[in-house]
């Protein structure tokens with residue numbers, strides 16, 4: 267899974283300013299000017315404010331920022347990603363462009379055996395034979411499907427018709443834009459972390475996407491990330 271930041275406009279201080287407009291109004295602009303002169307400093311009081319907003323689920327101050335990610339992932343991951351409606355998406359088209367033969371094959375470190383019940387699965391490694399079987403079957407069916415796609419295109423069939431034989435493990439790419447509040451909702455559902463108030467059990471491949479997004483978010487908004495973790499990774 268590849269995630270890159272195309273553009274980010276986000277800082278912990280944005281959360282502080284958005285929250286403080288409710289009590290100091292116009293003076294938030296004076297604070298901005300002051301900070302432009304002397305630099306932004308997240309004082310202990312400001313860090314406390316961010317933590318309070320997170321803890322008491324005052325969510326809207328976390329919306330005044332934006333992350334645009336480029337994501338390259340298999341279609342089965344995008345099916346899950348696009349369930350998150352608080353993001354904006356633009357994806358490459360299988361109607362307007364020929365899809366490239368890039369497919370996801372689970373790596374050796376991908377756990378293969380599911381244990382437990384819906385809502386609380388754990389996954390364990392398979393045997394070497396099971397790993398070989400997965401690799402062989404995925405590669406064979408994928409190659410056959412793409413050959414069929416190619417054959418139809420070569421025979422003059424429209425891309426939008428030929429593509430219907432392609433499997434869910436073919437890669438796609440998209441721009442995904444969201445703010446930190448939406449990102450927290452996404453991360454709370456698509457990552458597994460000790461200390462989460464509401465543990466989730468996401469598919470590993472979307473978690474790989476989520477983990478990369480979270481690393482970018484940490485670089486931009488470390489205080490907000492810290493408050494999110496301290497408060498059980500509950501989206502405010």
Ligand SMILES: Cc1cc2nc3c(=O)[nH]c(=O)nc-3n(C[C@H](O)[C@H](O)[C@H](O)COP(=O)(O)OP(=O)(O)OC[C@H]3O[C@@H](n4cnc5c(N)ncnc54)[C@H](O)[C@@H]3O)c2cc1C
Pocket residue numbers: 349350351352353448451455456466467468469
């Ligand atoms: C482990 C796991 C298993 C899942 N399994 C399934 C499954 O088997 N089948 C399936 O269909 N989906 C499944 N999902 C997807 C899940 O149901 C959600 O669609 C997905 O996680 C997006 O969450 P969301 O709605 O909170 O996100 P967003 O769409 O980003 O919405 C964010 C928040 O906005 C509010 N909101 C958004 N739209 C509405 C609305 N129309 N009405 C009211 N409030 C709204 C809600 O508060 C919501 O939490 C699964 C998700 C996870 C994490």
